[in-house]
Amino acid sequence: MRTMTRPRVPDERDFTSWLRSPTVTARVGVWLGVCFGLAFVTGLVSHWAQTPSPWLPFPTSPSWGYRVTQGVHVIAGTAAVPLLLVKLWTVFPKLVARPPKEARDLVLHGLERISIAVLVAAAIFQLVTGLANAAQWYPWRFNFRPTHYALAWIAIGALVVHIAVKLPLISAALGSDVDSTALDRPTLERGPGVISRRGLLRTTWVATGVAVLATAGSTVPWLRKVSVLGVRSGTGPQGVPINHSAVYRGVVAAATSPAYRLTVAYGDRQARLSLADLRAMSLTTASLPIACVEGWSAGATWTGVPVRALLDLVGTPGGSEVLVESLQEHGGERLSTLAGNVADHPHTLLALALDGEPLSLDHGFPCRLIAPDRPGVLQTKWVGRLEVAT
Ligand SMILES: Nc1nc2c(c(=O)[nH]1)N[C@H]1C(S)=C(S)[C@@H](COP(=O)(O)O)O[C@H]1N2
Ligand SMILES: [Mo]
Numbered sequence: 001m002r003t004m005t006r007p008r009v010p011d012e013r014d015f016t017s018w019l020r021s022p023t024v025t026a027r028v029g030v031w032l033g034v035c036f037g038l039a040f041v042t043g044l045v046s047h048w049a050q051t052p053s054p055w056l057p058f059p060t061s062p063s064w065g066y067r068v069t070q071g072v073h074v075i076a077g078t079a080a081v082p083l084l085l086v087k088l089w090t091v092f093p094k095l096v097a098r099p100p101k102e103a104r105d106l107v108l109h110g111l112e113r114i115s116i117a118v119l120v121a122a123a124i125f126q127l128v129t130g131l132a133n134a135a136q137w138y139p140w141r142f143n144f145r146p147t148h149y150a151l152a153w154i155a156i157g158a159l160v161v162h163i164a165v166k167l168p169l170i171s172a173a174l175g176s177d178v179d180s181t182a183l184d185r186p187t188l189e190r191g192p193g194v195i196s197r198r199g200l201l202r203t204t205w206v207a208t209g210v211a212v213l214a215t216a217g218s219t220v221p222w223l224r225k226v227s228v229l230g231v232r233s234g235t236g237p238q239g240v241p242i243n244h245s246a247v248y249r250g251v252v253a254a255a256t257s258p259a260y261r262l263t264v265a266y267g268d269r270q271a272r273l274s275l276a277d278l279r280a281m282s283l284t285t286a287s288l289p290i291a292c293v294e295g296w297s298a299g300a301t302w303t304g305v306p307v308r309a310l311l312d313l314v315g316t317p318g319g320s321e322v323l324v325e326s327l328q329e330h331g332g333e334r335l336s337t338l339a340g341n342v343a344d345h346p347h348t349l350l351a352l353a354l355d356g357e358p359l360s361l362d363h364g365f366p367c368r369l370i371a372p373d374r375p376g377v378l379q380t381k382w383v384g385r386l387e388v389a390t
Helices: 022-049 065-096 103-134 144-175 197-216 221-226 252-256 275-279 307-313
Strands: 262-266 269-273 284-291 297-306 322-326 335-338 349-354 368-370 383-388
Touching: 022 065, 022 103, 022 144, 022 197, 065 103, 065 197, 065 284, 065 297, 103 144, 262 307, 269 307, 275 349, 284 368, 297 307, 307 349, 307 383
Parallel strands: 262 383
Antiparallel strands: 262 269, 284 297, 297 349, 322 335, 322 383, 349 368
């Protein structure tokens, strides 16, 4: 005869692995904290860089600044994935810990649980949406940038609270040997089973290193070959990747039309220039990277007309903010704003050539914006109009 066993809710004491010790959690936590800190700071930089008309102008130098900060942002986020998984695994038993009986303890316990739930949810949300974005996969309806930004504050706030609450335990754990059992739950096995704590930590560092190497080649040229997971690490026409092609953005006809004119407008003053007019102007050559918010970047040499020279044709005052409009009629990235300090920079160009050859259609023919220290998403392609408000 079969006997019925009642299913039992698992309990903290059921998790006995020798590896789930605060000495391990704290060591992984340090690096996780470093990654989240780096991602937060570089994320603030990226948010600032993408804010139209910020009260504090985003700098134009060094020209590779955004390339570095956004590369660090995506690499730190990628490195955080294996670290977070290992850390959550080591503390998982806490999830099923029995709440204390005393009312006062229960309240404290509840508050701690809620703060950790917020932290874990925000951290997972940030890493999942960030990675999906870097892979150009948008399986959601919300606007990525404001959502990722808002959640970043929640994640970092919850992280600071978490570190403050756990500080005594963290410092005790870091101060003791990895194999020390002094801080362990009493039900943990004594001594390693399949893998030692040091072995687990080493495996974690290696997994993190592999995750970094597999993506960093999108930004670091000499890592390109090993970055099997890097998006856009291959080359596009003229050695520079393409994010959105002319066909995808529906601009082929307008961009290749002989009737193309660039309009520069300042109030009722207007200049209209053909491609030949642009080519006949005094041209500047500058080495500037395309640095996509998704983490890939590529350096290139651009030749074109300084935006300031075009603004001078219609007499706009120095420091004017410029609206850059693409020939593209629908979809994202058709507009961008140049703050006054950017518009007046001598290397802010309407580029006509890339690495000495005429711009290819996918890189923004007949002309595209390229400016120093600027997110790729704002380097408008297929420019049709520059406008300064009066
Ligand atoms: N008009 C227009 N400009 C655009 C885009 C676009 O979709 N439409 N994509 C932007 C993005 S997200 C990036 S990263 C750069 C990439 O430039 P590239 O394709 O020449 O490498 O172009 C930017 N300029
Ligand atoms: Mo981009």
